[in-house]
Amino acid sequence: MKYKFHSFFNALQKNVKLAQAMRFLLMALVFLQPINHVNTLRLLSLYLLLGLFCIRLIRKGQGVFGEFSEPATLALLALAGWALIASAIGPYPVESLNAARKSLMPQILLFLVVISEFRSPDQIKKLFMVIVFSFMATTALSAWEILRIGLGTFNAGMISHDMFMGGYASNAGFYFPFTLLWLLTIARNERSLIKTISIITLICSYFIVLLYNSRTALIAISLSALLIPLLAGRRRPILIIASVLLLIMAVALFSGAELAHYRSLENPETYLTNDGLSNRFSVWSGAWDIVRERLITGYGYGWKKLAWVVNSNDWLVRWKNNSDSNILAYYAPQGVAEYGRVNPHNLLLQILFEIGLIGLILYAVFWLILLKSVFAKMSDKAHAPDLFVKGSLGIMLSYFLLNVTNGYWEGTAANMIIVFLACTLTLIRANTRN
Numbered sequence: 001m002k003y004k005f006h007s008f009f010n011a012l013q014k015n016v017k018l019a020q021a022m023r024f025l026l027m028a029l030v031f032l033q034p035i036n037h038v039n040t041l042r043l044l045s046l047y048l049l050l051g052l053f054c055i056r057l058i059r060k061g062q063g064v065f066g067e068f069s070e071p072a073t074l075a076l077l078a079l080a081g082w083a084l085i086a087s088a089i090g091p092y093p094v095e096s097l098n099a100a101r102k103s104l105m106p107q108i109l110l111f112l113v114v115i116s117e118f119r120s121p122d123q124i125k126k127l128f129m130v131i132v133f134s135f136m137a138t139t140a141l142s143a144w145e146i147l148r149i150g151l152g153t154f155n156a157g158m159i160s161h162d163m164f165m166g167g168y169a170s171n172a173g174f175y176f177p178f179t180l181l182w183l184l185t186i187a188r189n190e191r192s193l194i195k196t197i198s199i200i201t202l203i204c205s206y207f208i209v210l211l212y213n214s215r216t217a218l219i220a221i222s223l224s225a226l227l228i229p230l231l232a233g234r235r236r237p238i239l240i241i242a243s244v245l246l247l248i249m250a251v252a253l254f255s256g257a258e259l260a261h262y263r264s265l266e267n268p269e270t271y272l273t274n275d276g277l278s279n280r281f282s283v284w285s286g287a288w289d290i291v292r293e294r295l296i297t298g299y300g301y302g303w304k305k306l307a308w309v310v311n312s313n314d315w316l317v318r319w320k321n322n323s324d325s326n327i328l329a330y331y332a333p334q335g336v337a338e339y340g341r342v343n344p345h346n347l348l349l350q351i352l353f354e355i356g357l358i359g360l361i362l363y364a365v366f367w368l369i370l371l372k373s374v375f376a377k378m379s380d381k382a383h384a385p386d387l388f389v390k391g392s393l394g395i396m397l398s399y400f401l402l403n404v405t406n407g408y409w410e411g412t413a414a415n416m417i418i419v420f421l422a423c424t425l426t427l428i429r430a431n432t433r434n
Contacts (some may be wrong), residue, residue: 018052018055018056018059019056019117021052022049022052022053022056022113022117023117023118023123025045025048025049025052026049026110026113026114026117026118026127027126027127027130028041028045029042029045029046029049029110030110030127030130030131030134030416030419031130031131031133031134031137032045032134033134033412033415033416034134034135034138034167034168034171034175034412034416035134035137035138035141035164036164036166036167037164046106046109049109049113050105050109053109053112053113056116067116068112068115068116070115070425070429071369072366072369072370072373072421072425073111073112073115075362075365075366075369076108076111076366077108078362078365079359079362079363079366080104080108082355082358082359082362083100083104083301083354083355083359084097084100084301086297086298086300086301086354086355086356086358086359087099087100087300087301087302087355088300089297090294090297090298090299090300091299091300091309092299092300092305092308093300095300095302095304095305095308096299096300096301096302096305096354097300097301098302099300099301099302099304099305100301100302103301103302103410103411103414104301104410106415107410107414107415107418110415110418110419110422111418111419111421111422114127114419114422114423114426115422115425115426118422118423118426119426119430120430121385121426121427121430124423124426124427124430125186127419127423128182128186128423131175131178131179131182131416131419132178132179132182132198134175135175135176135178135179135201135205136197136198136201138164138168138171138175139201139204139205139208140201140204141164142164142165142168142208143204143208144164145164145165146165146208146211165208165212167411167412168208168209168212169208169209169212169214169217169218170214170217170402170406170408170411170412170413171412171413171416172205172208172209172217172221173217173220173221173398173399173401173402173408173413174395174398174399174413174416174417174420175205175416176202176205176206176209176221176224176225176398177221177224177225177228177394177395177398178395178416178420179198179201179202180202180224180225180228180229180241181228181232181388181391181392181394181395182198182388183195183198183199183202184228184229184232184234184237184387184391185232185234185384185385185387185388185391186384186385186388188384203244205221206221206245209221216401216402216404216405216406217402219401220397220398220399220401220402221398222245223397223398223401224394224395224397224398224401225241225245226238226241226242227393227394227397228391228394228395229241229391231390231391231393231394232387232388232390232391233387233390234387274326277405278405279326279329279330280345280346280405282324282326282327282329282330283326283327283330283344283345283346284344284345284346284349285324285327286315286319286327286330286331287306287344287345287346287349287350287353288349289315289318289319290306290309290310290313290315290353291344291349291352291353293313294356295352295356295357296356296357296358297355297356297358298351298352298353298354298355298356298359299353299354300354300355301354301355302354303343303344303350303353303354303407303409303410304339304340305339306337306342306343306344306353307331307337307338307339307340307341307342308337308339310331310332310337310342311336311337315331316328316331316332316335316336316337319331330342343406343407344407345405345406345407346403346404346405346406346407347400347403347404347406347407347408347409348360348403349407350407350409351363351407351409354409370421370424370425371396373424373425373428374389374390374392374393374424374428376428377389377390377428378390385427385430388424388427389424389427389428392420392424395417395420399413399417
């Protein structure tokens with residue numbers, strides 16, 4: 001009996017240490033997500049986490065099926081499974097499966113580790129702090145880079161992806177509303193210094209997005225900044241936030257001609273015409289032509305091979321007879337489509353291109369299950385975790401607005417929205433038990 005108890009205690013210790021190591025690696029991976037030039041560290045954290053997760057699955061045995069049996073988790077696993085099938089039966093299986101390894105696998109791993117290892121609100125709050133600190137670091141590095149190189153380099157969105165600034169606007173579409181929601185709900189009892197730094201970070205972030213000249217990102221974070229306080233039951237900050245955003249916008253617009261691009265936001269043609277949307281209608285029309293030929297199953301996971309499809313299926317010849325010359329101008333400006341250079345620039349079209357109508361339906365089911373869980377909490381009492389869940393709709397709004405003119409189906413924005421959704425589900429599950 002004593003031997004059995006000792007063995008049980010040792011096994012329990014091993015499981016506790018394994019869980020702690022997994023939480024540490026996940027938080028490291030989450031912290032590194034938006035920071036450029038640290039890809040080696042990201043990959044090291046990712047594959048160490050994957051190895052420990054596999055060990056955990058082996059130790060858990062059949063019990064793991066009950067742990068991952070929630071509807072949202074099953075929907076996500078079904079989506080991932082179909083993505084692999086669509087990749088295997090598509091015209092470019094090697095390329096597609098390799099893309100799934102690079103981009104889809106990390107998302108599934110992040111989601112499963114969060115819901116299995118971050119079980120309590122306190123653990124989720126620690127992960128939230130890591131996300132906020134990561135945003136602070138990225139914003140500080142970007143601001144330092146702007147001051148070091150000079151504002152002229154960043155005007156008109158001329159930003160190299162080798163810089164810390166690369167991808168900042170799209171990432172801010174998640175991090176900005178997340179930090180604001182965290183500040184208004186979870187961080188109510190945090191030290192004032194952290195709150196002060198968070199507010200400064202948000203203001204600096206808005207300026208940086210302005211310099212980036214990304215109209216979609218600016219609209220997304222502005223609307224989410226107004227919606228989140230309302231959803232989170234903090235109506236008083238709405239006027240303050242609106243005033244600050246309008247002041248920043250006014251200062252930026254009237255400081256010179258470099259940001260005159262934003263003045264188009266008040267023109268209805270910006271949202272209704274091809275020119276106003278930077279020829280997005282032409283890009284979408286070309287993508288839809290391609291999508292229709294494999295509408296049900298798609299071409300396999302990963303968008304970079306879109307250029308191969310254009311070149312190998314004679315689309316350049318077919319589009320020559322099209323009255324819209326902008327299609328060719330985007331997909332083949334040099335007479336041939338280049339791998340990794342052309343993108344559907346819309347989330348729905350990108351999903352249809354990669355994993356077809358079946359994949360889009362599974363993706364919609366996943367989100368509908370999540371939204372149902374969030375709406376079920378809308379009438380709950382005003383505790384901080386419940387308020388965070390309610391305000392999460394503002395973050396989701398920002399994410400989908402970003403995906404109207406771009407497709408953040410993979411990369412930092414996609415990885416972080418998956419982490420955020422897993423955290424939201426954990427908070428809902430914990431509060432439901434209570």
